[in-house]
Amino acid sequence: MHKFQFRPCGNFRTSYQDELAIFNTDFGRLWISIGILLLFGVVPFISSAYILHILNSIGIYAIAAAGLNLLIGYTGQISLCHGAFFGVGAYTAAILLVKGGLPFFLTVPIAGVVSAAVGMVFALPSARLKHLYLCIATLAGQLIIEYVLVHWESLTGGAEGIVIPNTSRFGLDLGSDRAFFYVIFICFILMTWIAVNLTRTKIGRAFVAIRDNDRAAEGMGIPIYPYKLLSFAISSFYAGLAGALYACHMTSITPEHFNLWLSIEYIAMIIIGGLGSIPGSAFGAVFIVTLNEVLNHIPEYLMNIGISTGAELNIAPLQDFFYGLAIVLFIIFQPKGLAEVWRIIRSSFRLWPFSY
Amino acid sequence: MANDHKMKAFRGEPSIFTSTRSEESQAELKVKDLTLKFGGITALNKIDLSVHDGELISIIGPNGAGKTSLLNCISGYYKAQEGRISFNGKDITHLSTNHLAKIGIGRTYQNIELFPGMTVLSNMMLARHVHYKYNVGQASLFLKNVRNEEVRHREVLEELIDFLEMQSIRKQLVGGLPYGTRKRVELGCALALQPKLLMLDEPFAGITLEEKEDMVRFLVELNEAWNQTIILVEHNLSIVMSISDRVAVFDFGVKIAEGSPDFVQNHPQVIKAYLGDTS
Amino acid sequence: MEFFLQILANGISLGFLYALSALGFAMIFKSSNVLNFAHGGLMAMGAFIFLALSVWAGLPIILAFALTLAGSFTLGFLLEKFFLRPLIKKTLIYAIMLTLGLALMFRGLLTFIFGGDIYSYPKFLPETLSLKWGGIQISAVYVAAFIIGAVSLILFGLFYKYSSQGIYMRSVADNKPAALSLGVHVKRSFALSWAIAALVCAISGVLFGIINGVSVHTLNSIGLKMLPVVILGGLGSIRGAILGGITIGLLETFTGGYISSSLQEIMPYIVLVFILMVKPYGLFGLVETKRA
Ligand SMILES: Nc1ncnc2c1ncn2[C@@H]1O[C@H](COP(=O)(O)OP(=O)(O)O)[C@@H](O)[C@H]1O
Ligand SMILES: [Mg+2]
Numbered sequence: 034m035h036k037f038q039f040r041p042c043g044n045f046r047t048s049y050q051d052e053l054a055i056f057n058t059d060f061g062r063l064w065i066s067i068g069i070l071l072l073f074g075v076v077p078f079i080s081s082a083y084i085l086h087i088l089n090s091i092g093i094y095a096i097a098a099a100g101l102n103l104l105i106g107y108t109g110q111i112s113l114c115h116g117a118f119f120g121v122g123a124y125t126a127a128i129l130l131v132k133g134g135l136p137f138f139l140t141v142p143i144a145g146v147v148s149a150a151v152g153m154v155f156a157l158p159s160a161r162l163k164h165l166y167l168c169i170a171t172l173a174g175q176l177i178i179e180y181v182l183v184h185w186e187s188l189t190g191g192a193e194g195i196v197i198p199n200t201s202r203f204g205l206d207l208g209s210d211r212a213f214f215y216v217i218f219i220c221f222i223l224m225t226w227i228a229v230n231l232t233r234t235k236i237g238r239a240f241v242a243i244r245d246n247d248r249a250a251e252g253m254g255i256p257i258y259p260y261k262l263l264s265f266a267i268s269s270f271y272a273g274l275a276g277a278l279y280a281c282h283m284t285s286i287t288p289e290h291f292n293l294w295l296s297i298e299y300i301a302m303i304i305i306g307g308l309g310s311i312p313g314s315a316f317g318a319v320f321i322v323t324l325n326e327v328l329n330h331i332p333e334y335l336m337n338i339g340i341s342t343g344a345e346l347n348i349a350p351l352q353d354f355f356y357g358l359a360i361v362l363f364i365i366f367q368p369k370g371l372a373e374v375w376r377i378i379r380s381s382f383r384l385w386p387f388s389y
Numbered sequence: 390m391a392n393d394h395k396m397k398a399f400r401g402e403p404s405i406f407t408s409t410r411s412e413e414s415q416a417e418l419k420v421k422d423l424t425l426k427f428g429g430i431t432a433l434n435k436i437d438l439s440v441h442d443g444e445l446i447s448i449i450g451p452n453g454a455g456k457t458s459l460l461n462c463i464s465g466y467y468k469a470q471e472g473r474i475s476f477n478g479k480d481i482t483h484l485s486t487n488h489l490a491k492i493g494i495g496r497t498y499q500n501i502e503l504f505p506g507m508t509v510l511s512n513m514m515l516a517r518h519v520h521y522k523y524n525v526g527q528a529s530l531f532l533k534n535v536r537n538e539e540v541r542h543r544e545v546l547e548e549l550i551d552f553l554e555m556q557s558i559r560k561q562l563v564g565g566l567p568y569g570t571r572k573r574v575e576l577g578c579a580l581a582l583q584p585k586l587l588m589l590d591e592p593f594a595g596i597t598l599e600e601k602e603d604m605v606r607f608l609v610e611l612n613e614a615w616n617q618t619i620i621l622v623e624h625n626l627s628i629v630m631s632i633s634d635r636v637a638v639f640d641f642g643v644k645i646a647e648g649s650p651d652f653v654q655n656h657p658q659v660i661k662a663y664l665g666d667t668s
Numbered sequence: 669m670e671f672f673l674q675i676l677a678n679g680i681s682l683g684f685l686y687a688l689s690a691l692g693f694a695m696i697f698k699s700s701n702v703l704n705f706a707h708g709g710l711m712a713m714g715a716f717i718f719l720a721l722s723v724w725a726g727l728p729i730i731l732a733f734a735l736t737l738a739g740s741f742t743l744g745f746l747l748e749k750f751f752l753r754p755l756i757k758k759t760l761i762y763a764i765m766l767t768l769g770l771a772l773m774f775r776g777l778l779t780f781i782f783g784g785d786i787y788s789y790p791k792f793l794p795e796t797l798s799l800k801w802g803g804i805q806i807s808a809v810y811v812a813a814f815i816i817g818a819v820s821l822i823l824f825g826l827f828y829k830y831s832s833q834g835i836y837m838r839s840v841a842d843n844k845p846a847a848l849s850l851g852v853h854v855k856r857s858f859a860l861s862w863a864i865a866a867l868v869c870a871i872s873g874v875l876f877g878i879i880n881g882v883s884v885h886t887l888n889s890i891g892l893k894m895l896p897v898v899i900l901g902g903l904g905s906i907r908g909a910i911l912g913g914i915t916i917g918l919l920e921t922f923t924g925g926y927i928s929s930s931l932q933e934i935m936p937y938i939v940l941v942f943i944l945m946v947k948p949y950g951l952f953g954l955v956e957t958k959r960a
């Protein structure tokens with residue numbers, strides 16, 4: 034008989050297997066099931082097209098951010114080319130869909146693999162060195178990939194980019210944002226689950242060991258270089274896969290979106306969400322996309338209430354400023370990000386109303 | 390079936406010691422003509438040393454004698470300019486640190502190298518890394534074999550925790566533990582690797598008398614009951630002399646004496662190195 | 669031949685500017701191992717402060733320049749004090765990511781205020797400064813850059829070598845715990861290296877502003893180029909930074925002159941990846957054995 038555990042006030046587990054569970058209590062499992070039901074059963078039907086579009090963006094960014102979190106948050110290696118890998122994925126998908134005529138469901142994983150392969154070009158030489166060198170190599174990677182996207186016109190369409198006609202999007206009739214919502218969030222849940230699995234096995238432990246003390250890790254028989262490469266490959270796979278979804282979501286892509294600042298935005302996302310926390314990556318994606326939308330609407334709002342009259346007030350650059358500020362403030366005051374804030378809130382309600 | 394994975398009471402004999410004895414835990418180390426230089430300093434000068442299976446050999450010598458450097462060479466952190474190291478007949482001079490750990494050379498460090506932000510248990514799981522048998526693909530889907538491996542090794546580690554009497558701290562962060570306890574955790578990590586050859590760098594330095602007694606007890610049991618081959622680098626001569634099978638004395642990168650504790654204790658050069666030139 | 673020599677001259681002049689700028693980058697790296705991704709932002713700050721003071725406030729050039737330097741010095745000092753200092757005890761990657769945050773902040777702020785346009789300073793360098801040598805010409809700004817750069821290099825060299833604070837800073841760069849135990853004020857030393865770095869950034873920002881026009885975008889990408897420069901020279905070596913700067917300068921002008929001008933911008937990074945493959949610790953760097 035399975036005894037339900039809702040609010041244990043201690044560790045009552047009776048088998049080592051229980052300790053491997055993702056959720057500590059049946060309460061957690063219950064909530065997540067309700068959450069998933071709501072997400073798939075209710076949200077797509079009550080949301081406006083605009084909200085749905087935003088939710089889709091959040092899902093896509095959250096996938097890429099989860100990958101980056103495995104690399105930065107768990108393995109402690111900074112990558113500055115996540116944006117470029119996102120772009121590689123987007124372009125791979127677009128090219129395969131439009132020129133290759135491949136079905137959508139094949140292009141997405143292929144895009145991930147291509148991104149990971151491109152990532153290896155930059156990681157192979159530098160991951161063997163101290164972590165700073167990987168960071169520097171990824172900067173080079175970012176700029177070189179940007180250059181290639183603009184200049185390899187025959188393949189990428191140059192600065193014009195690629196338009197993905199609705200018909201070639203999926204092969205199936207999944208053209209609407211609502212249908213695509215399901216695609217994105219199924220991917221999101223799957224990829225999050227995979228990331229969580231990695232973190233609770235020897236793979237994730239090895240990543241963390243490399244982050245915290247690579248010499249000791251080596252002494253324990255953990256090969257640093259292969260694991261750094263693996264982490265990098267996984268993270269670029271996530272970026273590529275998310276990029277492929279992005280290409281289909283936006284239906285047209287141009288190279289300038291995938292610039293260095295996008296890479297830094299991803300870093301902002303995981304810092305804000307919580308380094309070393311997979312759910313944190315999703316929090317970060319929610320935060321950044323929402324902030325983006327709010328800032329986009331401020332000029333309009335100011336105009337409506339009559340404070341500003343002209344449309345010339347361009348607030349877009351302030352976006353960067355706020356991302357930067359958020360990075361700085363979170364690193365200094367809450368380096369574990371929103372995930373930690375959430376944990377604190379939750380644990381203070383854990384035994385509510387009989388907390389001590 | 391599920392009952393197999395229930396938390397068990399300790400049976401007194403950690404299975405990692407009982408299950409894999411004889412040839413599998415064979416440890417024969419040979420160091421030949423090893424020379425290591427740092428710029429002008431000769432940290433090791435033509436060192437010859439052999440360690441036989443089941444032996445507890447101690448290396449003593451004043452500070453800066455090159456004891457730690459020798460361990461670092463054996464475990465692959467330093468690459469000697471000259472000389473060879475072989476382990477069970479295989480040349481290991483150029484193997485990388487992680488590879489050496491994998492073939493069964495485990496160690497502790499003079500300045501504890503652990504993961505302070507992790508629990509004792511996580512540290513030991515990390516140390517057992519090489520024994521977890523599954524690949525990335527299986528891990529990413531958390532297949533049944535992954536789950537079984539995790540549980541199986543957890544059981545092994547629990548036995549080890551019981552052996553080292555660390556039950557009460559298994560879920561505590563290593564960074565918050567007292568120094569002596571951390572030394573014990575480090576021993577636990579080294580053992581979790583299930584090494585054929587265990588190298589300990591000053592395990593008795595800076596710990597209380599009681600902790601020393603415990604540590605001696607563990608080392609003696611490991612060596613005598615479980616036939617664990619150990620290289621012990623240590624300053625505390627009374628401990629060294631009472632538990633070692635053999636003692637090697639280093640001074641300024643040179644091995645000045647080697648033999649039974651009695652022999653070494655009365656060796657004139659050793660007395661000179663320790664007491665200074667009194668003539 | 670004349671074309672070649674002209675490009676050579678351009679390359680060396682440009683390289684010298686890179687070297688000057690890389691000095692600021694290397695200084696921070698040497699003292700605290702932080703890769704400063706806000707380098708370009710600091711350059712842009714300096715360039716725009718100077719623009720605001722000289723053009724908008726109409727101050728005399730010398731005064732505007734002096735105020736810019738003072739302002740940048742203070743800015744660097746404050747950045748360290750309020751942002752970097754809380755992270756001294758944390759892992760390095762936090763500090764590095766913090767500089768990314770600072771880079772975003774500078775970029776956002778400057779683009780918000782000044783937009784994406786390119787501004788130019790009034791012409792204040794005397795034309796007599798420019799050099800002509802047969803058909804080869806080196807414009808006044810490069811000569812000025814050379815003079816300012818050389819003077820700064822000598823000043824910093826003297827400061828590091830002889831002043832007590834400079835010696836403290838070197839000791840911190842060499843071995844932080846040892847310096848701490850000898851009673852060196854490590855925090856002050858970090859703050860000072862940020863302040864000096866910001867000052868150097870401002871100088872080079874203004875000089876680049878004179879050459880290319882003042883734009884957030886350009887200065888930011890020049891700031892990033894410091895990475896190939898210092899990698900080429902070996903991270904954390906001041907002499908390496910200078911040699912790396914000149915090498916990258918030459919590389920760029922020759923690529924632009926002989927291959928293609930669009931490739932010019934990306935060439936340093938291609939070389940960077942190549943360097944990492946064959947000689948990762950730079951052309952002039954050292955590898956040391958870490959103690960275990
Ligand atoms: N990584 C290193 N770099 C430079 N010198 C070193 C290094 N490691 C050890 N040494 C030098 O080698 C000599 C032997 O040191 P060590 O092996 O630590 O001595 P012991 O452990 O016997 O006290 C010392 O002179 C020490 O300074
Ligand atoms: Mg030692």
